[in-house]
Amino acid sequence: MAIEDVPDATVQEDGDLVVRTVAASMCGSDLYLFNGEVEALVAPGHTTLGHEICGEVVEVGRGVGRFRVGDRVTFPYSVSCGRCVSCRAGQTAHCLTTGKAIYGFGTAFGDLGGSHAEYVRVPRADDHLEAVPEEFADDVVPFLSCNLPAAVIAVGAADIGPADSVAMVGCGPTGLLALDLVRRRTAGTVFAFDPVASRREAAEKLGAVAVDPGDQSAVAAVVEQTDGVGVHRVVEFAGRGAGFDLAIALARPGGKVSGGGVYLEPDHPTSLYDLYFKNLTLELNGFANAKVAQWEAMRLVRAGVIDPTAVLTHRVRLDDLPEAAVRFAEREPGFLKMLITP
Ligand SMILES: [Zn+2]
Ligand SMILES: [Zn+2]
Known part of the structure; x- marks a missing residue:
């Protein structure tokens, strides 16, 4: 893992938007990629990791209707269309239209950018992106992408x-x-x-x-x-x-x-x-239909049933992520979840 300057994410199709990463986190599932256990999924020097995010919309494609610049949002870790036979059955992780596209999970899963970056392109935003309630702090929001659902x-x-x-x-x-x-x-x-x-x-x-x-x-x-x-x-x-x-x-x-x-x-x-x-x-259900459970996760947080930040033990800047990722991968004592800010 290395931090590099790359061209900023841009709108490529009408349904796209671009978010600025406000906060991200690293998932246990990222460790398969980080540890090189699934080499075939990752293109070294090309794949950006990360599928958990609190973002702010900074650019909106012409076909996007539900979001505007300035909106605070999160995505479920995978992109789903909401209309195919899998999505209609609640199996959004198996979306046929996007072909199991997962943010930051390499070439085998849609080759999408990840949240361990300053900007992320969000395809099919109207279909799967979610606005975040104002009362949710930035450090709560990345938990809604994956872990809590x-x-x-x-x-x-x-x-x-x-x-x-x-x-x-x-x-x-x-x-x-x-x-x-x-x-x-x-x-x-x-x-x-x-x-x-x-x-x-x-x-x-x-x-x-x-x-x-x-x-x-x-x-x-x-x-x-x-x-x-x-x-x-x-x-x-x-x-x-x-x-x-x-x-x-x-x-x-x-x-x-x-x-x-x-x-x-x-x-x-x-x-x-x-x-x-x-x-x-x-x-x-490890290949979780996070889109479907995201609303329930939000309801539990809003009702005060659970505070996911209880497992947030470390805060790191993006530049320090490679070093912190090693400590996370090694399960350093006391190291649970880290919040990553640009
Ligand atoms: Zn995850
Ligand atoms: Zn679908």
Whole structure:
């Protein structure tokens, strides 16, 4: 990753507009690209990362009707048309018109610019861009692009009963937001798994029983404590094959695993045998239909149900992003979410 001067984003089609980045953030899913794990997606020296943003409209194409220069906006991480068969079914991440176009996610996903830049071109603005309520501070807004909608979707899909035991696998920024929502849904015990001690501490503050997934006896103890068969529901935000396998291991027969993490490991061997012999229900929504959940995310923030800035631990300038990204990638103790300003 490097910071370079590039030509400013411009309106290219009538439905485009350009936003000035007021604030952005870096997502756990960006780490796949940052770490070079999905080389085929990224064109080095060309791809700008970032799909989480608070922006101000600075230029508007002739075909745009809903926005004017000066509007404060955010986008869901992917561009959707709102009219194709996928969008009409609420599967906006699978928009057929835009072909799964994701901001800052490389050539394989629409080759769009990212929010880790001073200006971003927004295609099809009327179809997917969202105006931001005035009362939302700039540092809240980037959470509406990805993390908070993802948490809303995963926790909703987990279908948690009022006395269910729940395991939260992965307590990064989005995992902790999801955990906060989980705690409001059940009076049952909520276990929180993360290998990083500071993240386990953050989970404990939210009322969870924290467990180090590297401690096999502790994992077995959780199964023992939940009627000897495992938890009713698992919400997964580790976003790795190992986290997914842990989620499967923790769920009781007939239970439900709701995966919100991003899995980009095509060859990871998950045991079909383990899945089959547990009668599990799987809900995988890591490729989240963020457009659809964005309004609910806004409603939760406005109602004071959740304050996403609780997981905001660092603020960096764009010039310092390459160095800060390393600390984020290494899961430095106490490092959760960073706000990036130009
Ligand atoms: Zn994201
Ligand atoms: Zn569509």
